[in-house]
Amino acid sequence: MTATPPEPPDPRLLPVRRHVEHADTDASGVMHFARYPALLEVALLANLERLGVGLGVLAREGYDLVITEATTRYRAPARYPDELSLRPVVGHLGAAxxxxxxxxxxxxxxxxxxxxxxxxxxxxxxxxxxxxxxxxLHAALKESRSDVRR
Structure with missing residues (x-):
């Protein structure tokens, strides 16, 4: 009997779930605006790890991942203890x-x-x-581009 090779990971960037923690909020239970960019990073890093190109892999190859720009548009408040769905897509992919x-x-x-x-x-x-x-990393993100917003 031969073993079946494991299925490769889904190449798309997948949603990540997180709860709003009490420490994320102000006195009224509304999540502080500064926590949203951290959630963007959580969604990205969880997916890179799942795709086999996480921070540990990059470090072993001699690279650091850096954020050169972060933007956020707020629509409605997240509140303690909401469960959030973080839905990332590759919006642009260049050589660098x-x-x-x-x-x-x-x-x-x-x-x-x-x-x-x-x-x-x-x-x-x-x-x-x-x-x-x-x-x-480029290949993993390119494979994920099926989710690019048009």
Whole structure:
């Protein structure tokens, strides 16, 4: 009897679920505006890890992942203890940078709470010099482009 090889991971960027924690909120239970960019990063990093090109892999190859731009548009407040659905898509992919656009929704009713983008690039871990995207990272993001918004 031969073993069946494991299925490769779904190449798309998949939604990530997170709860609004009490520490994320102000005194009225509304999530602080500064927490939204961190959620964009959570969605990106969870997917990179799942696709086999997470921070540990990049570090072993001599790269640091850096965020060169972050934008967020707020639509409605997230509140403690909402469960959030973070839905990332590859919005742009170049040789040296990628933009990942993420919609943050309340999981219970699908209400759009915020949309945001992170532009990421790589730098050399030793010198800090900019580098082209690692081929494995570029390939993983290219494969995910089926979700690009038009």
């Amino acid at each position: 940078r990628a933009r990942v656009d993420t919609t943050i929704q309340r999981a219970a009713d699908g209400a759009e709470l915020a949309i945001g983008s992170l532009v990421v690039a790589l730098t050399d871990r030793v010198t800090g010099a900019p580098r082209a995207l690692l081929p494995a």
